[in-house]
Amino acid sequence: MELRHLKYFIMVAEELHFGRAAKRLNISQPPLSQQIKQLEQELNITLFNRTNRSVELTVTGEVFLEKSRKILNYINNACEEAQGVDRGEIGELVLAFGGSAAFDLLPTIIQTCNKLLPNITLDLIQLTTSEQIKALEESRIHVGLLVSPIESSLIDTEMLRTESFVVCLPDYHPLAKRNGPINAIELANEKFIMPPMQAGKGYYDAINKIYEDAGFTPNVVQTAKEQHTMVSLVAAGIGIVIVPESTQFIKLEGIVYKLFNKPYIKVNSIAWNKDNKHPVVKAFLKLMREIIIPKYN
CATH class of the missing domain: 3.40.190.290 (D-Maltodextrin-Binding Protein; domain 2)
Structure with a gap:
């Protein structure tokens, strides 16, 4: 797992739409969908319920979203603090x-x-x-x-x-x-x-x-x-x-x-x-x- 996987997941979770999330990330939709699938396979969990008309977070996905945000916030704060020290x-x-x-x-x-x-x-x-x-x-x-x-x-x-x-x-x-x-x-x-x-x-x-x-x-x-x-x-x-x-x-x-x-x-x-x-x-x-x-x- 890489940090970009967490960023992609959070963006999709916020938009609940792969197309809009891809646009915000400035990438095309197919690679984004593939990255989310790889993340789910690596974790062996389902993060989203997908249909042709909608995308919804699973209960597992909601828990993972909360933890992912905390991880990224912690990393961002650590980077800012390290830069401030430098x-x-x-x-x-x-x-x-x-x-x-x-x-x-x-x-x-x-x-x-x-x-x-x-x-x-x-x-x-x-x-x-x-x-x-x-x-x-x-x-x-x-x-x-x-x-x-x-x-x-x-x-x-x-x-x-x-x-x-x-x-x-x-x-x-x-x-x-x-x-x-x-x-x-x-x-x-x-x-x-x-x-x-x-x-x-x-x-x-x-x-x-x-x-x-x-x-x-x-x-x-x-x-x-x-x-x-x-x-x-x-x-x-x-x-x-x-x-x-x-x-x-x-x-x-x-x-x-x-x-x-x-x-x-x-x-x-x-x-x-x-x-x-x-x-x-x-x-x-x-x-x-x-x-x-x-x-x-």
Whole structure:
């Protein structure tokens, strides 16, 4: 039995007329009649009661019609799903993100994917840049949102956006009460909260460039990975912290964010294992290049 036998049978069952069914199938009537006879012989059942004036389904034919439709629907759905997977429109994408990406970038990506790639499920996991690099190299995640530059021959990256740094101060700090931006050198005698270098060298180096530009070595009294943690430590009076501008989405009592008088920036990138050829990764990167990256540049 072949699928065409089921298609021919269903068409005759719907028309109850071999001539009309043949016309819809764009074949002549004799071959159609022969195909139905072959199907009946193969199954050893009678699907139609035929007379010179009419064609009727047998009870057996009615049962076979119901099952045949289900079989063809299942096959059609399987073909559509397979084609969707091949186009990268169906599947699961493991997306890692870190730090400030959660505040504005990640929600934008999720909303855009839900709208334009509704059959892709995003499996989100929060990792530092260093953790993302290892996970990408080991193919445990598909795409990462991290801070570049990174050093890995296994990973490709593409710039997503640049983001300025701001300084988070206690609201009682003298600089917090001043109007306008501040000069980094004015922070030389402060106690600092810093992310550990192990969390991501690109992010760590970008902050250190601010200190180097201002000409001082920071007095680091506490390290912390997460933006919420660092800002909370500022509110508790532990020290001050330099953070990406999107961290200003965190609103806590007792803190103030201040701009610098110079454009200190970090680079956010998308990253993926260069050997990963999964269609869903290709579709996601295409969406990032066409929608998300232009939005932030």
